[in-house]
Amino acid sequence: MKRIMLVVIVVLIAFYFVPVTVTGSVYVVTNGMATVPMPLTKVKVFDADEFNKALEFKKLDYITNCSQLPSPNEMTQLELTAIQDGPAAINQFLEYRKQTEACSTASFLSSAEYLTPIETVVTDKDGKFELNVNRFGKVVLVADGKRLVASGEETYTWLGRFAPSLASFSAKLDLTNNNEISSTTIVDIEL
Known part of the structure; x- marks a missing residue:
């Protein structure tokens, strides 16, 4: 009986x-329903509590400092005005653009000032990744990537949350269009 208990304790430990x-x-699913893997994409892993x-x-910083910035439509108008009106308008436009970029979701997610990943992995040629997660820890995965398209370059930012099941040894988490957040403002992100 003691041996059985010892074996059970060793297995549990x-x-x-x-x-x-x-x-x-x-990966990204295009409007034409093609699946495009994202090779050589860095996937950063963060502790979920620290990330939250x-x-x-x-x-809070966004609400305090960024909520009064011009909208994308207003930025387009400012850009047109800058082209037409010259240096003074260009300087104003550049200052607004700099502030807007500083308040972006991508800026927050790439900033070491706010977050330090506990691990970073890179996808293979097929856009696949593998990592090990503490059985009792919750993590947030963040990836960002770019791809060339006919009209220029598309930029993506993905955010996924993972809480391991106590009973499993493996799990799957894809970062796709469903958790792509590059056009989401920081205040609208919910985990």
């Missing part, structure tokens, strides 16, 4: 320390 292997892909604290801080 081993199970506790065995991480969950998370596999996934980063930084997100709440950045939301």
